[in-house]
Amino acid sequence: MHLTVGHLYPEYLNIYADRGNIAVLAQRAAWRGIELTVEPIGMADSIPGEIDLLYVGGGQDREQALVAGDLAAKGPALVEAVDNGAALLAVCGGYQLLGRFYRDRSGAELPGVGLFPLFTVAGERRMIGDILLSSELRPGIARTLAGFENHAGRTYLDEGAGALGRVVHGFGNNGQDGLEGCRVGRAIGTYLHGPLLPRNPWLADWLLGEALARGSGEAPALEPLRDGLEDRAHAVASSRARARGGRL
Ligand code: GLN
DSSP states (O other), X not given: OEEEEEEEOTTTSOOTTTTXXXXXXXXXXXXXXXXXXXXXXOTTOOOOSSOSEEEEOOOOHHHHHHHHHHHHHHHHHHHHHHHTTOEXXXXXXXXHHTSSXXXXXXXXXXXXXXXXXXXXXXXXXXXXXXXXXXXXXXXXXXXXXXXXXXXXXXXXXXXXXXXXXXXXXXXXXXXXXXXXXXXXXXXXXXXXXXOTGGGOHHHHHHXXXXXXXXXXXXXXXXXXXXXXXXXXXXXXXXXXXXXXXXXX
């Protein structure tokens, strides 16, 4: 089995160790004998045809402004790749730019790709700290996601749009509606840094399964791994979020 991962703007959108998510996907694939190739997709690069999984990290307003025009131009090909079954993970600044637009703290409106049915407007106060979500990507199976958030952006989902989860502790999309992230089929957007995947191995496996499903049509059952260290990291991050409690 082989997977091709497209890493969008690794030079520009990579804060709070977001690059670590790629390392986790590669290692968890390798432990199952799945070959995984990472293709960096930078300025003026096109989206490769046979892509199984797309990834984009977070970034400050400055870096977002540098890539927004180029990303919007890649928009149709990116949406097509997802429509053709590619899985996708977008974190924070990358997540915001996959919505319709991001109005940053200077008031500049950065164009978005429109893959996610949402928009984002930066507020005065940053929403910072550990965060804990309840998430149900498989119907009837509620799991938790633990991470770290740091954003000025307030994200608003369209009526009826699917969130990644419900905030248990923390701010989430906007600190008001109790929602975090967005999900459109195999595409996931979230504010959770950390990086996200080392302390939430079930989500890494969900993404690998969905990426493999692009070729086979159905997510194969992946051999379980011994996640003692990951589970402890999740427990520590969850207890920090509980202790913080964060509200605007
Ligand atoms: N610059 C964006 C904001 O402040 C995204 C920040 C990030 O990626 N952590 O909301």
